[in-house]
Amino acid sequence: MADDKEFPPPKPPAPTAAALPSVSAGKSNLQPPRQYPYRQPFSRNQQHRRRRWKPPSGRRICCCCCFWSLLVLLVAALIISVAAVALYVLYHPSPPSFAVPSLRIHRLNLTTSSDSSVSHLSSLFNLTLITQNPNSHFTFDYNPFSVTIVTDPGEYLLGNGTIPAFSSGEKNQTSFRAIVVTSTEARELDVTEVSGIRSVLKRKGGSGLDLKVVMDTKVEISMGKLKTRKVGIRVSCDGFKGSVPRGKGPSMASTDKSKCKVDLRIKIWNWTF
Known part of the structure; x- marks a missing residue:
């Protein structure tokens, strides 16, 4: 029987060009798999080291x-x-101003022993000091003044003394008269002082004695209830020209060219500026 004959199954159709994946020249749509870097496993020791707190160093604290x-x-x-x-x-x-309008020389004797081994100086001075406060809101409170009279130049000591403490009020002028600066006892001199003072006293036949007045003290500045610390000052007055007294009366030193200046005296340890 011809109808009962078996036939093989039909072949599948060949794929067309549209069904094939598109491939460009030299390139393919297929990408290679990603390459990941190798990582070491995270251990507990590393985690412990990272979380450990370190105190700041001494150098950092000092800075x-x-x-x-x-x-x-x-x-x-x-x-x-x-x-x-x-x-x-x-x-x-403004700083205070000082002036010495009067300077009298009552005694100025230089004596030497017969064998020229010891020399003494006896002196007696009388001066007037005037100070003025030009400020209207400040008061100057002065400690006692240490007064020294020396030769100019050379600054050989001729006499010393003190002026009592006082206060100079606002817009006030204070004066001290008949302040005696004297060496109470004849002072023994060394060889250098003797030669220096003798040369000064013999200048111009005993006249034309150049003198300088130096005063050291401390001052406190007040403004109402406010007060500063005491500061050292030095008042230097030069330009005095006198002579050794001849007789019982004192000799008047010329004060026409005298002038005074005030300087701060700052002491740091053993140095004074």
């Missing part, structure tokens, strides 16, 4: 202390400078 100390000093200096400028602008402070 921080120096920085903050310097910053505090700069801020304090800035505040003080601003306050000083504001005070100066508001009140215009």
